[in-house]
Amino acid sequence: MNRFLLPLGIFVALVALLAAGLTLNPREVPSPLIGKPAPPFELPLLQQSGKSFSPREMQGKVWVLNVWASWCAACREEHPVLTDFAKSGAAPLYGLNYKDKREDAIAWLGRYGDPYAASIVDVDGRVGIDYGVYGVPETYVIDKRGVIRYKRIGPVTPAILKEKIVPLIAELNRA
């Protein structure tokens, strides 16, 4: 009996380990940017030509930066969630229009609605690299001191919005 107990125990432990591994998402790479200052940039706005945006302008405010593109299918999926979020007025929502064509981006916002306070144009994806973007859409919550406090890779779901993002914004606003 004892002879089988040890291999059986090892087998069960291994199965438990592998089962736990299966529930993890390999796409969710922990971002080293959490707790770090949001990388600075100065980029033109999508709709107001001639104007530019820099994260410095948002000092003192908790705000949300959402990386999107008209060619990104998952962005369409999360679009209603972001629209709801923008309507709630929990925090200003800015879009980073990532590696997109200006006409396409404007047409996309025209077709589905524009939830963003403004969209920032990152044509060559350089700012995207500074923010560690690798799977559009990505969403950042940035605090009053300009520190990245949360990053979501992939579409924001209603559950994530309700359980993670909105409580975090409320907490950061109290601070």
Place this chain on the structure above:
Amino acid sequence: MKPEKATRDSLLVLSIVLLIGGPAWAGEAQPAAADPVLEERVTALATELRCLVCQNQTLADSNAPLAVDLRNQIRERMREGASERDIIGFMVERYGDFVLYRPPWKATTLLLWIGPIVLMIGGLAALFYRLARRRRELAKPELSGEERARAAALLAGDPGAEKR
């Protein structure tokens, strides 16, 4: 030489040439290299880094737009005089240790580095322990002196031996 044979020979040569030419078209996508030394450094470093879009490919292998952008970043930085170490630092700052195909040696990666060695030592220890035990068991005489005497007595037909 008959004209027929000449045609056949030239066909043969042509097919050999075409066969040799094939592999030359294969290979990784590389932007036109202005500076082969630099390009070699870029590729060498890119094979050390993971493409985050297609996670089991290196930056050198991948044709994902982000991989192309990141290769361009590497090239640009090298041209500006950045060392391999600087660029690895740049990538890790943005994408974390996950971009490295060779994970760094630190507390959270200890199991990753030492695990296989520990497993191997454990396995070898178990193997040697079992072998030693087996050898000890085999070395033991099958019957002790007393048992041997009893068996001999039984075989000789001594009924008293049974009761002892």
